[in-house]
Amino acid sequence: MGSDSDLWVMKEAAEILDSFGVTNEVKIVSAHRTVKKMIYYAKTAKTRGIQVIIAGAGGAAHLPGMVAAITPLPVIGVPIMGTSSRLHGLDSLLSIVQMPPGVPVATLAVNGARNAGIFACQILGLKNRAIAAKVERYKQNLEGDVLRRAARLDRLGIKKLLKSTTLIR
Amino acid sequence: MGSDSDLWVMKEAAEILDSFGVTNEVKIVSAHRTVKKMIYYAKTAKTRGIQVIIAGAGGAAHLPGMVAAITPLPVIGVPIMGTSSRLHGLDSLLSIVQMPPGVPVATLAVNGARNAGIFACQILGLKNRAIAAKVERYKQNLEGDVLRRAARLDRLGIKKLLKSTTLIR
Amino acid sequence: MGSDSDLWVMKEAAEILDSFGVTNEVKIVSAHRTVKKMIYYAKTAKTRGIQVIIAGAGGAAHLPGMVAAITPLPVIGVPIMGTSSRLHGLDSLLSIVQMPPGVPVATLAVNGARNAGIFACQILGLKNRAIAAKVERYKQNLEGDVLRRAARLDRLGIKKLLKSTTLIR
Amino acid sequence: MGSDSDLWVMKEAAEILDSFGVTNEVKIVSAHRTVKKMIYYAKTAKTRGIQVIIAGAGGAAHLPGMVAAITPLPVIGVPIMGTSSRLHGLDSLLSIVQMPPGVPVATLAVNGARNAGIFACQILGLKNRAIAAKVERYKQNLEGDVLRRAARLDRLGIKKLLKSTTLIR
Amino acid sequence: MGSDSDLWVMKEAAEILDSFGVTNEVKIVSAHRTVKKMIYYAKTAKTRGIQVIIAGAGGAAHLPGMVAAITPLPVIGVPIMGTSSRLHGLDSLLSIVQMPPGVPVATLAVNGARNAGIFACQILGLKNRAIAAKVERYKQNLEGDVLRRAARLDRLGIKKLLKSTTLIR
Amino acid sequence: MGSDSDLWVMKEAAEILDSFGVTNEVKIVSAHRTVKKMIYYAKTAKTRGIQVIIAGAGGAAHLPGMVAAITPLPVIGVPIMGTSSRLHGLDSLLSIVQMPPGVPVATLAVNGARNAGIFACQILGLKNRAIAAKVERYKQNLEGDVLRRAARLDRLGIKKLLKSTTLIR
Amino acid sequence: MGSDSDLWVMKEAAEILDSFGVTNEVKIVSAHRTVKKMIYYAKTAKTRGIQVIIAGAGGAAHLPGMVAAITPLPVIGVPIMGTSSRLHGLDSLLSIVQMPPGVPVATLAVNGARNAGIFACQILGLKNRAIAAKVERYKQNLEGDVLRRAARLDRLGIKKLLKSTTLIR
Amino acid sequence: MGSDSDLWVMKEAAEILDSFGVTNEVKIVSAHRTVKKMIYYAKTAKTRGIQVIIAGAGGAAHLPGMVAAITPLPVIGVPIMGTSSRLHGLDSLLSIVQMPPGVPVATLAVNGARNAGIFACQILGLKNRAIAAKVERYKQNLEGDVLRRAARLDRLGIKKLLKSTTLIR
Numbered sequence A, B, C, D, E, F, G, H: 001m002g003s004d005s006d007l008w009v010m011k012e013a014a015e016i017l018d019s020f021g022v023t024n025e026v027k028i029v030s031a032h033r034t035v036k037k038m039i040y041y042a043k044t045a046k047t048r049g050i051q052v053i054i055a056g057a058g059g060a061a062h063l064p065g066m067v068a069a070i071t072p073l074p075v076i077g078v079p080i081m082g083t084s085s086r087l088h089g090l091d092s093l094l095s096i097v098q099m100p101p102g103v104p105v106a107t108l109a110v111n112g113a114r115n116a117g118i119f120a121c122q123i124l125g126l127k128n129r130a131i132a133a134k135v136e137r138y139k140q141n142l143e144g145d146v147l148r149r150a151a152r153l154d155r156l157g158i159k160k161l162l163k164s165t166t167l168i169r
Helices: A004-019 A035-044 A063-070 A090-097 A113-124 A129-163 B004-019 B035-044 B063-070 B090-097 B113-124 B129-163 C004-019 C035-045 C063-070 C090-097 C113-124 C129-163 D004-019 D035-044 D063-070 D090-097 D113-125 D129-163 E004-019 E035-045 E063-070 E090-097 E113-125 E129-163 F004-019 F035-045 F063-070 F090-097 F113-124 F129-163 G004-019 G035-045 G063-070 G090-097 G113-124 G129-163 H004-019 H035-044 H063-070 H090-097 H113-124 H129-163
Strands: A053-058 A075-080 B053-058 B075-080 C053-058 C075-080 D053-058 D075-080 E053-058 E075-080 F053-058 F075-080 G053-058 G075-080 H053-058 H075-080
Touching (some): A004 A113, A035 H063, A063 A075, A063 H035, A113 A129, A129 C004, B004 B075, B053 B063, B053 B090, B053 B113, B063 B075, B063 B090, B075 B090, B113 B129, C004 C075, C053 C063, C063 C075, C063 C090, C090 D090, C113 C129, C129 E035, D004 D053, D004 D075, D035 D063, D035 E035, D053 D063, D053 D113, D063 D075, D063 E035, D075 D090, D113 D129, E004 E053, E004 E075, E004 E113, E063 E075, E075 E090, E090 F090, F004 F053, F004 F113, F035 G063, F035 H129, F053 F090, F053 F113, F063 F075, G004 G113, G053 G113, G063 G075, G063 G090, G075 G090, G113 G129, H004 H053, H035 H063, H053 H063, H053 H090, H063 H090, H075 H090, H075 H113
Parallel strands (some): B053 B075, E053 E075, F053 F075, G053 G075, H053 H075
């Protein structure tokens, strides 16, 4: 990510990777303020053994696209809407997703860092059965969680449920 | 893709995959009109040996997200702006990219099918060195092509170049 | 609805139906996280005697469209703008309303669950005079309520009215 | 509809209704230019035996909402993007869908008149088994049509199919 | 205005008119909930001696356009963005401004009720020199106010000024 | 207007004024390219006897607002979407309508010059009964025209009408 | 700037200029409320020795464009999104950036006053080596700052860093 | 610029510079496809004697921002809306203008290359009186041109002028 101000969003990607047992590193690399480090990072990522790069950025978000321009690895982009972004994420979404032919960035929802982690695991799961199995289990848990909440609604009814406080999204 | 009217966009993904020597199938599967086939396709994709799914759709574009909800495989989404889409692709872009936590769709630019093909190859290149090598060569060719065009501009100047007709994008 | 986090919006539909004496059930069914349940729900709805389905969802909102793809019943969609939606409801509105030919979802305003309930009653009122009569009375009450408020403004004037606190919308 | 310039869009609703054997009338009634007729039409619709009203309008599209304000019948709105609409349908979509609590208009996609016809039939199908059966058959035909096109793609491959000219949407 | 919830915005129009000595009435008239009253109001406005109508509304804002459809008087529209409007005023702005040929509504900024009052005075000033003179004085005061604030900035400098609290807009 | 390229739109305002017998002048005055003339025009307009100013402009459309800043006369703004405007009129609409408190510009639809003419006549009609009478007659004609077209549709039916070619908007 | 309510944004430009040792003046000049002062300011700026003008404004933001229309000096525009702007800065951005051919305003991000100051220094650095050297040092400091924060993240890890409170953007 | 497909827009910048007698070079340098060349170009620009860089790009337009990240020179950005850009320039505008603090790109209108050339001359005019004089003369010609066209309209009237074909913008 380009700044530690993005950490509160991007940490969700790291949490997913940690929980799936995928080795990962979290780095601050700015396309606009630390160009040399960004280039070096993108250039050496593959030889250092990195397999997938998740890049999050806000505003005129160039980090994902520039990293994708340099590395042959798959790059996943996360548009970030921080407190100082005035156009509520449309600027970062369009800056990341509208890449020209030849240089794809796989883009997720605004502030969708958790999904970036899951998608990375889906990619890695193609080579690694253990990760693939965890992805499947994660999805089943997701289903189980919604089913449990659905059952709770069936049991309690609307009014009682709304009085209780733990609501997912 | 959901309709053969999307074929003129989505064929670029197939062309890339063919040119990289990646076995692929091109199927019409509609989330809204052929639900059963869509579910069956998504459910059996992994056991049939498919590794990556590219799904393109326009308007209220649900195909990529629904396929991603069913399969554990990585799903790449291509928002399509056909002639009958009245909001120039913003509807399909937002319908595909704004997926909820737990069910990522890796989204590319509006009509960005070529990049979907390249991104799929980047994923597959993690397991298959031959494909990875082709991705790198493709990027070098891209660079070479732009450099050649840059050289042509240097050589001809603006006016002569504009009279010639073969312009890339 | 796809998640109990949508309940604070969708409960308004249930309240209307209850107040009109229309039997209804409130269920959590996620298009993306509980696909099987969603399909089962949509497939069996008609034979279970359900006549109208109201589906609310946020972000890349696929629930209304997918339910409409499966059931022959009329489906009413409510775009939801929850706290985690970054594009203030435009994403869910477009994801629901821009359905392709053949699979309509009757869409209401962002967070317009109350109107979804009323519209369902208008539909049911075609068969059931008691419900139709209640719809007419509801509209008259609405008018009466505005007229009373108008009279209050006439009586009090702007300043006094603004000091009082009960303002409708 | 408010003007015969909308007829090229709205005729699709009439065609669906005709093909489903639903008696219907096509009328030009402008909320802004023929207020009296609009009010009279909306006020007498129910007693004339009309059961569902489909209203299409463009720009600052007030026809559907005003009709819904007057009649207790369900009103379906079709945002129209004509050639003179400068904001490609976003104006008419928002003018129709964002109705206040108490006065719903069930809104379909921009220029989605065909779906308006189908949705009306879904409503009428609740009372009339013949229409309900036709809706189900229509959906099956839709599926069959896509399956046939899918089979054609399987048979011909991309290149041959693209040379043929009959593409749906 | 359509609801007393709009009063906190619309009162600024009344305040301007009061301060310019222009007789005015503030009424709650809803296009959607009190259709009859709206029609009656618009129809009788001219014969009652009203010369200009200012209509404010939010969401799918039909009040200004419908009043303009009925009365031959000039109608000024104020798009309102209340707390329940989810698309931050773009819906009401487009619903009011995009009127079809023949039925103009003179539209002001979102929540621009004060300017509606001033514009009404500019219109009335064409007939009434006293009002015209007040408009000119108002504008001079506006200028004087900004010049005073500019002088204050010149005198205090940025830091001291920012510590003081009375900032205009 | 700021440029003769806007004439094809703005001429509709002149045509209305001519047809209502309102003396008018059509001038090219650019806020950005002929500042002095613009200031002079706005400053002297009132003393020259002008009563209402209609200003049309595209892109970053400053002409209406600047004229309104200088003259005490009512100013009507027409956002223009010419062929070189890349954001289909949203830029000019927002540049004109979102004026700050104290300096109103009464804004009409994108390219809504005809309505600007009508609105000017509604203003002038407050002082001049002949103009007011023409406005009322214009509206009646509008109604008559729509009623005639409605009757034609009733008479011919959809298919025959669509074969005929004279459609209004 | 047009109002002291913009000072909390625009002061960042002054702070940058002060810290780079560039003489500057901060003035309140409104395009809409103090037209004469605005014209005088723009007209005399060059002869008074001013070299670059930074103009910030919100809503229908005409100040930068009008100043650019009058002065031959380079004008830098800052779209401001104040608390009373209802369309979150899109209105001011488009009002400033979409200037017609011949009258450029160099536009920065919404509320991007700091960058306006830096850009002014980059311009002045072309003539003044001391300023140019400071721009280069500023950029190096920027890089150093990000690198330090990156090192801090490497040292502390995500959790510890998030507990600490000083995050940049 | 990033591609010779942008040449038809960007040539207008070169034409202005040529006509003002400013030495310039027109280069194709892609941020995404020729990263090394882009870095080299940006890094060496200042030592090669370049004083201002104009960078034009479309879609997820990173070229201006990346060049600005590397060079201390002022960078002017031109958002380009080519035929393959599906969101009519909003994507490139936001990608260029919304740069983070510390790395300004002075952004002009979508496809505003001519203004980029003029703005560059305004910058250079600070050091070079001859160029400054030409900028002033250019603006006077602009004014003269509009005045001539205004006079032509005064002379011919609307109808005759519209029959003639040479309209500016």
